[in-house]
Amino acid sequence: MSVIILKKGGETVVNDVKEGLMKKSHYLSKEEKERLKVALDFAEEAHDGQKRATGEPYITHPIAVCEILLDYNADIITLISALLHDVVEDTPVPIPEIDRKFGKQVSNIVDGLTKVEKGTFKKVEYQAINTEKLLSASIEDIRVAAVKIADRLHNMRTLAVKKVEKKVPYANETLIFFAPLAERLGLYKLQEELEEIGFGYLDPPMCQSTQTLINNYANIFVKIYNNCSRELKKEGGALIVDLEWTKVPLYESYSLLQEEHDLSNLFFIKVVTSSTIDCYAALGVIHKLYKPLIHQMIDHISIEVSPFLRQINTKVHINNVEVNFIIQSEKDRNISDAGVFALLENSLTKKEIRGLSKNLLGESIDTVKAITTTPIEFEGLISFELFQKEITVYTPKMDVISLPEGSTIIDFAFSLNPQLAKRMSSARVNGAWMPINTAVKDMDIVEILTTNEEMVSSDWLNHAQTSKAFKEISDLLKIQ
Known part of the structure; x- marks a missing residue:
């Protein structure tokens, strides 16, 4: 495996990011790994000589984007598209060449991710045009949005190198547009990190104080969880596959605390069962052990609102403290953890991918396009409707x-x-x-x-x- 040798600050630095990338692709087949390696070499050659604002070779960015998606066990088309996502925009390589070398699916995704020529467009109009292009491409193939979210996350991780006047608008756009888009795709870990970094740039003192409140209450909640865990395992027995406690993400916690100051609503006990039917049995065990609150049980298994949130929520009293429970089957937890990539199979046809994309993004993009005449109008209405x-x-x-x-x-x-x-x-x-x-x-x-x-x-x-x-x-x- 080749490595990139850099000379920076008088010191020789060995960059082994390519090797690290290939190691993370362990779940791919041998043939898919070969395809990924070809795309990696192609992207490296295309970006040769280019640097990021951090001083690193530009290729480190598409590799980082690809690695974010590898953590989700993304399919090979998504991974190749991630490596090539900036090639057409930032190098002389045209879309037809991507099509010839990597196929129509990859070239369509890369095209959807490529911004239009800036020309004489004003900044607001240019942004709106690219928003409309991105979402129009995403309704055809949801993987366009997935790669763009990973791209934004890596840029947020390295936002410190940007000029001060650019950090706040960039973080604000992330919270308004990209974090909600990640939520639509069930990419909850990416959503949480996007929001946390963005919040930190927009309001550092409030971000820190909210984190402190959460940390302080976590010490109390852990004691409640430990007692519940023992009681549930004793009463629930084989019903329960796994137990864990979890908390509402930082930025969402801040929003909830603006409406009410009840810290108990920021923490959950998650009960995982082996099957859907066992979720209801586990609910019975919880309500037998602890007094349930009236009108606080929500069944998103029988009444599904999202393929990534098939679960039962309930709230009970434990020693005069209100405690939230999430009950989920092991299969549904795995789907929730993997997000859109749990639904993306290599065997899906173009029609099936478009169907999945429309299911996740809804009809809003098509209907908003039908009633608006400019990209700025489109962006304004879609921001309300979709996000x-x-x-x-x-x-x-x-x-x-x-x-x-x-x-x-x-x-x-x-x-x-x-x-x-x-x-x-x-x-x-x-x-x-x-x-x-x-x-x-x-x-x-x-x-x-x-x-x-x-x-x-x-x-x-x-x-x-x-x-x-x-x-x-x-x-x-x-x-x-």
Whole structure:
């Protein structure tokens, strides 16, 4: 294995990052390792002579991005794309050459990651154009977004070398755009690190004080966990495969503490069982041992809101302290840990990959593109719709509708069924009559009442928050 020898500060430094990369690829087949090595050599040659702001050879960056994805056991297409993600943008190598050497899937991903020529675009417009290009490519192949998230994480890890005036905007964009995108893909470890680094740059004192609060309460919670662990193992026996305690990520903890000052909501005891059915048995054991709090049990196994969060949440009283539990099967924990890469199999067809991509990103990208005329408009609306905190709203039959926070009954109705929505005359929320412009809240149960006539009016546009509702209403009004 070749190594890169650098002369820096009068000292010879042996860079063995290539060897380290190949060692981390141990889960790949022999043929896949060969393909990865070819891509690594190609990227190294393409970036030859280029340096990062850190003074390191540029190739260390795509290697670091690839290593982040190797930690998730990413597929070979993703890994090759990670190594080549800056080749077209920063070197003379064109997309057709990537296509010839590495195939259409890789070239499409690299193309989606390559920014457009800057030209005469103003900074805000240029950023919006590239945001639209990235998301449009991601809806075709979710691996575009995965590589971009890993790219952003490595850049955040080395953000200290940037000029002071660039650090805060870069960190802010990370918190607003890239961390929520990572959450969409179930890449929770990457999301947590993106948020923690970004928070540290945006508000260092608050970041430190929040971390101190968490650390102090952790000492108390560990004692609660140790007692629970003994009792659960004794009572639950073979039901329980694993027990661990976990905490809410730092930045999310800060957000929660702004709403309420209850530190107990920042910590969880996770109970892992061997099967889904055992999750319910474990829930029974927990509720037998400890007094459950009313209306605090949420079943995201039978009512799934995300393939990465199939679990039961419950809250109980233990010695006058409220304690949160997560109950998950071993299979679902593994999927949660692997995120999107648990769903990406090498055998997936182009159509299946697009289906998976649309399932994870939803319809927002297509609908927002249909109702906006400029990239700036697109970026503004998609930021609300795709990256706003998501709420779960139910029909009376307990069908799940996921909406951006701030959505109204009108948005709920069009997301549920546009044909039903256009005949909506009134609605009940949790059994109470409410105006259809009422904002719905997380866990609300909404019932839509209809007539035989279409009820859509231009006033509905003033209260529609989602692109789907806005487009459907606009189209109906044009027909009228």
